[in-house]
Amino acid sequence: MGTKGSANRQRIVQAADRLFYARGYNQTSFSDISDETGIPRGNFYYYFKTKDDILDAVVSSRLEFFKQILAECDQASDDPRVRLKLFIEAPLGQEEQVIKYGCPIGTLGSELVKDQDHEIAKEKLTVVFDLIKDWMIEQFNGMGLTNKAEDYAIDLLAKMQGFTIIASVYSDVKYLRRATRDTKDWIDQLPVN
Amino acid sequence: MGTKGSANRQRIVQAADRLFYARGYNQTSFSDISDETGIPRGNFYYYFKTKDDILDAVVSSRLEFFKQILAECDQASDDPRVRLKLFIEAPLGQEEQVIKYGCPIGTLGSELVKDQDHEIAKEKLTVVFDLIKDWMIEQFNGMGLTNKAEDYAIDLLAKMQGFTIIASVYSDVKYLRRATRDTKDWIDQLPVN
DNA sequence: GTCTATACCTTGATAGAC
DNA sequence: GTCTATCAAGGTATAGAC
Numbered sequence: 001m002g003t004k005g006s007a008n009r010q011r012i013v014q015a016a017d018r019l020f021y022a023r024g025y026n027q028t029s030f031s032d033i034s035d036e037t038g039i040p041r042g043n044f045y046y047y048f049k050t051k052d053d054i055l056d057a058v059v060s061s062r063l064e065f066f067k068q069i070l071a072e073c074d075q076a077s078d079d080p081r082v083r084l085k086l087f088i089e090a091p092l093g094q095e096e097q098v099i100k101y102g103c104p105i106g107t108l109g110s111e112l113v114k115d116q117d118h119e120i121a122k123e124k125l126t127v128v129f130d131l132i133k134d135w136m137i138e139q140f141n142g143m144g145l146t147n148k149a150e151d152y153a154i155d156l157l158a159k160m161q162g163f164t165i166i167a168s169v170y171s172d173v174k175y176l177r178r179a180t181r182d183t184k185d186w187i188d189q190l191p192v193n
Numbered sequence: 194m195g196t197k198g199s200a201n202r203q204r205i206v207q208a209a210d211r212l213f214y215a216r217g218y219n220q221t222s223f224s225d226i227s228d229e230t231g232i233p234r235g236n237f238y239y240y241f242k243t244k245d246d247i248l249d250a251v252v253s254s255r256l257e258f259f260k261q262i263l264a265e266c267d268q269a270s271d272d273p274r275v276r277l278k279l280f281i282e283a284p285l286g287q288e289e290q291v292i293k294y295g296c297p298i299g300t301l302g303s304e305l306v307k308d309q310d311h312e313i314a315k316e317k318l319t320v321v322f323d324l325i326k327d328w329m330i331e332q333f334n335g336m337g338l339t340n341k342a343e344d345y346a347i348d349l350l351a352k353m354q355g356f357t358i359i360a361s362v363y364s365d366v367k368y369l370r371r372a373t374r375d376t377k378d379w380i381d382q383l384p385v386n
Numbered sequence: 387g388t389c390t391a392t393a394c395c396t397t398g399a400t401a402g403a404c
Numbered sequence: 405g406t407c408t409a410t411c412a413a414g415g416t417a418t419a420g421a422c
Contacts, residue, residue: 023308031396042401051398051399100306107307110361113293151375154372158358162354165358166347166350234416388421389421390419393417403408403409
């Protein structure tokens with residue numbers, strides 16, 4: 001097994017993923033990751049040259065996470081409407097976390113846009129947004145809304161980002177639940193071309 | 194003039210406000226604020242007991258900022274639709290900043306929800322959100338949409354948060370401009386009860 | 387009120403033994 | 405591959421002269 005897939009490396013990435021989500025990248029120290037994994041601080045540098053490299057690995061991990069969610073939506077149904085609604089209600093499965101820490105890619109984006117460095121991670125993060133956006137475009141295309149598909153996709157992505165922020169700032173699931181329901185209704189009310 | 198309004202204190206708050214917005218709270222050090230104001234680091238503790246107190250003052254400053262924007266919308270017209278559309282297009286006046294650093298209250302919220310402390314600042318931040326939300330409710334009430342006013346207000350707030358994130362993650366004003374236009378159109382298309 | 391000097395801690399990162 | 409010891413830098417905060 002190569003270095004990239006070593007058990008210790010995986011444990012570091014998984015712990016960092018959780019901690020970056022719960023505390024933010026800048027507020028997570030090597031000591032924090034060390035405490036969670038039991039791997040000594042100094043040992044990290046055998047697997048990663050810099051903290052930035054850990055961030056890159058975490059963003060890649062989140063990309064895979066969303067690929068999996070989208071794949072599950074695809075497998076569950078052939079109907080684009082059903083697929084979209086499944087994705088819309090996905091955050092409800094992580095209610096507590098979403099309320100406490102927001103969206104795993106939205107809040108990371110908000111944090112990274114204020115940083116000068118992390119160029120690779122920032123680029124990778126837009127890849128995650130593109131993944132979701134392009135998948136949404138496919139679904140709207142499948143509904144026959146070809147000339148508005150991209151705008152609808154951006155609107156849906158923005159909608160989900162928006163009510164996630166509101167719910168987390170107010171620490172209240174009611175905003176998440178109501179917006180999820182209304183957004184699904186919005187999908188149902190779209191015309192079929 | 195009391196301590197609260199001293200010139201040095203004001204300069205510290207103004208510089209901190211800019212820096213917290215551009216770099217984030219956690220990534221702004223006393224040295225940064227010292228560099229911008231010319232006031233020595235150690236001197237800050239005459240005006241503020243902790244860094245947290247500076248944060249509290251900054252959030253209060255942003256509350257006043259939004260009060261002023263809403264007051265301008267109120268003064269510009271008596272028509273609730275016009276007022277809402279004026280507020281919706283307000284971010285366009287700060288295009289570059291919004292693209293680079295996101296929303297001054299949304300990104301701060303995303304940062305603070307991940308922190309254990311800053312309870313006072315977090316509470317104050319929801320006051321800012323409430324200020325805007327309640328103002329929006331008033332406008333929707335003025336349009337006769339009384340039974341849906343709160344949901345509309347939350348949706349509008351979420352919408353604006355959402356497309357601000359998308360625009361900043363992609364570093365592209367086109368998302369901000371298109372969403373601003375469409376959101377204003379949405380206001381115009383709402384029924385009058 | 388203003389400023390300098392500094393205490394004390396934590397950070398990311400390195401060196402080198404095993 | 406794994407671990408300890410440690411570095412240099414930077415963080416918040418304090419003490420005390422002026």
